[in-house]
Amino acid sequence: xxxLKVITTxxxxxxxxxxxxxxxxxxxxxxxxxxxxxxAIDPKFAFDTARKIGKTIxxxxxxxxxxxxxxxxxxxADDASKVIGNKKIEISLIDGMHQYDYALRDIENTLKYxxxxxxxxxxxxxxxxxxxxxxxxxxxxxxxxxxxxGDVWKAIVHLRSTRKDINVFVLNxxxxxxxxxxxxPENVLNLTPDEIxxxxxxxxxxxxxxxxxxxxxxxFYEYFSVK
Numbered sequence: 001x002x003x004l005k006v007i008t009t010x011x012x013x014x015x016x017x018x019x020x021x022x023x024x025x026x027x028x029x030x031x032x033x034x035x036x037x038x039x040a041i042d043p044k045f046a047f048d049t050a051r052k053i054g055k056t057i058x059x060x061x062x063x064x065x066x067x068x069x070x071x072x073x074x075x076x077a078d079d080a081s082k083v084i085g086n087k088k089i090e091i092s093l094i095d096g097m098h099q100y101d102y103a104l105r106d107i108e109n110t111l112k113y114x115x116x117x118x119x120x121x122x123x124x125x126x127x128x129x130x131x132x133x134x135x136x137x138x139x140x141x142x143x144x145x146x147x148x149x150g151d152v153w154k155a156i157v158h159l160r161s162t163r164k165d166i167n168v169f170v171l172n173x174x175x176x177x178x179x180x181x182x183x184x185p186e187n188v189l190n191l192t193p194d195e196i197x198x199x200x201x202x203x204x205x206x207x208x209x210x211x212x213x214x215x216x217x218x219x220f221y222e223y224f225s226v227k
Contacts, residue, residue, distance in 0.1 A: 001177075001220065002173065002174040003029065003123055003177055006177060006179075007091060007093060007121060008032070008033070008034075010091055010224060011033070011034070011035070013224075013226040014117070016091040016118070018035065018089050019093075020089045020091075020093075020113075021038070021093045021095070022092070022106050023094065023095035023097070024041065024042040024045060025046050027040065027046075029093060030062075031058075031059060034059065035064070036064045037064060037087060038062075038065045038066065040065055040068065042069065042096075043069065044069065045069055066083060072105070080113060088118065089114050090117070091118060092119075092120045093122075094106045094107060094110065094123070094178075095122075095123040097136070098124050098136070098149055099135055099136060099150050099151060100151045100154035103150075107122065107159065107180060111166070116182055117181075120178075120180040120181075121179060122152060122155070123152075123175060123176075124150060124176060125152050125153050125175070125177065126170055126214065127151075132146065132148055132150075133149060133150070133153065133204070135151060136150065147175065149176070153176070153204060153211070156168060156170060156178050157196050157199070157211050157212065160185065160188065160189045160213060161190065161192070161193075162193070164185060166180055166185065167180070167181050168185065169186065169213035169215050169219070170214050170215065171215055171216075171217055171219065171220055176212070179223075186213060
């Protein structure tokens with residue numbers, strides 16, 4: 001199970017359509033999505049016009065893509081109300097800057113435009129090592145190698161501690177896929193933002209199942225009643 005499988009399953013079986021992706025990079029997810037309303041946001045796209053044309057030939061739905069080469073903060077400040085309007089986002093992938101504050105803003109900004117039955121998917125929520133779980137500056141300063149997840153997990157903990165209008169859990173696959181829906185939370189944590197900021201990887205690792213509401217892959221099919 002990976003984020004593409006989660007997204008395409010929900011779109012097909014739950015009839016979700018309007019799609020927003022933050023952190024597009026080379027668009028290996030975006031270009032596979034079949035929707036007539038797709039918003040792509042990234043400060044620096046890693047593809048050119050020729051790739052756009054080629055991917056549109058393979059998937060004609062890419063003809064409808066709307067590209068915004070800017071930060072997600074700038075998109076929500078300058079463009080979101082005009083571009084999205086009353087359409088509402090039905091499914092979104094958030095895979096931008098893998099840091100607590102950035103991820104949290106992306107999630108909360110997307111929630112403002114999410115339909116009542118919409119779903120937000122967040123990548124990189126379950127780092128397996130301390131090295132992979134730090135900030136980008138920490139990762140670079142140590143010359144680390146391998147996969148960097150960042151501290152997106154703190155955004156999950158934050159939402160589970162402060163929001164009583166959404167349900168949040170993380171599927172144990174694809175580096176941790178966070179799932180957010182507009183529904184009553186399964187349970188609520190009792191942590192303040194200050195405590196979350198100060199939380200270290202060791203504390204997270206010791207209690208990750210409860211902190212991020214970690215679920216097995218099969219829970220996806222149960223929760224959304226899909227096959």
